[in-house]
Amino acid sequence: MIFVPEKNLNAECYLLLIWFCRVTILVGWKMDFVTEEEKTEDYLFKIVLVGDSAVGKSNLLARFARDEFYPNSKSTIGVEFQTQKVHIDGKEIKAQIWDTAGQERFRAVTSAYYRGAVGALLVYDISRRQTFDSIGRWLNELQTHSDMNVVTILVGNKSDLRDAREVSIAEGKSLAEAQGLFFMETSALDSSNVAAAFQTVVKEIYNILSKKVMMSHEVNKPDSSSFDGKTVVLPSEDNPQPDAAEAKAGSGCC
Template sequence: MAYRAEDDYDYLFKVVLIGDSGVGKSNLLSRFTKNEFSTDSKSTIGVEFATRTIQVEGKVIKAQIWDTAGQERYRAITSAYYRGAVGALLVYDVTRSITFENIDRWLKELRSHTDSATVIMLVGNKADLRHLRAVDIEDAQAFAEKENSFFMETSALEAINVETAFTEILTQIFRVVSKKALEAAGGQHDMSALRGQAVTVNIDDVSALKKTGCCGS
C-alpha cells in the first residue's frame, strides 16, 4: 500500500521503549522501522529514535519510537525521554528472569514521568530461544492483566510479532484519540485540529479499551 510523503501524516505518536539493558530494545526498534537485525548490536549510549509511518483505520500515523540505554548511569535523561510519550513498550528478555523481575521498577518509573493514560504493552522478547525460557508466559500475562496493560511475546531476530506489537499499540492509541476528538467536536467527524500532534489521552477511555482484551503470544 502506498503511503504519502514522510512529512504528510494525520497523527504523530511518540512511543518509548524501556527495560533492562540487553533485552533487545534496539533490535525491536530497527526491526520495526528498518526491518533489520544486528547480531552484534552494542548497548545504546544515551538516546536514539527512529520513525515509521503506517496506516491505521484509514489514517496515516507517524510513529516516533524512542530507545534509551537500560544502564543505571543514564538515568538522568528520563524526564526528557518520557516527555510527550503516549505509548510505551515495556520490554524484558524471556530467557533472563531478572529482566522480568525489574519490570515493576521500570513501570513505576514510567508512570512517575508520564500521563496516567499512557498506553502500555508488556513485551517478552527473544521468544525464539524456547529452550532457554526462564519466564513463563502465564506469569507475564498475569502481570499485564494486574497492571491493566497489553501483552505480547516477540522475537526481533525472527521478526515474530514485532510488527503486530507496534501496530497494536499504535492502533489502541489512535482509537482513544479518535474517540476523544469526536467528543470534543460534538460528534462531528473532524479531527483536523489534532493533525500531526503528539496527543494526551484519557485514562478512562484507555481502561475501557483494555477490558475488551488484546493480544496473546
C-alpha cells in the same frame, strides 16, 4: 568550536556530553529540514521502549523500522529515536519511537524523555528472569515521569530462545492482566510478532483519540480535521488502560 575535555572529566561524563551534543544536533536538524512528505502525516505518536539493558529493545526497533537485526549490537548510550509510518483507517500515523538506555547510570538522563509519550513497550528477556523482575520498577518510572496515562504493552522478547526460557507465557500474561497492559511475546531475530506489538500500541492510541474526537464533536461540534498533523497528547483522565491482550504463543524474540 572545538571542545577540549578537562583532564579530570571522567569517561562516563564525556560519553554523556558527546551523546547530548549528538541528540541536540540531530533534533535541531530534523526540525529545520522537514520535507513536504513528512508534513503529510495525520498524527504523530511518541512511543518509548523501556526495560533492562540487553533485552533487545534496539533490535526490536531495528526490525520494525528497517527490517534489520544486529546479533552483536552494543548497548544504547542515552536515547535514540526513529520514525515509522503506520496506516490505520485511511489515516497516516507517524510513530516516533524512542529507544532508551537500560543501564542504571543513564536513567537520570533518559527519564526526561518519557515526557510527551503516549505509548510504551515495556520489554523483558524471557531467558533472563531478572529482567522480568525489573518490570515493576520500569513501569513505576514510566508512570512517574510521563505526563498522562500511556498505552503500554508488556513484551516478552527473545521468544526464539525456547530452551533457555526462564519466564513462562503464563507469568507474563498474569503480570500484564494485573497491571492492565497488553501482552505479547516477540522475537527480533525471526521477526515474530514485532510489527504486531508496535501496531497494537499505535492502534489503541488511535482508537482512544478517535473516541475523544467523537465525544468532543458531539459536545462542541468542532471540526475534527483540526487534529490532523498534530502531535498527540492523551489526557490522563477518562483514559484507562485497555484490557490485557491474549498472549501470542508462537516463535519468539530477540
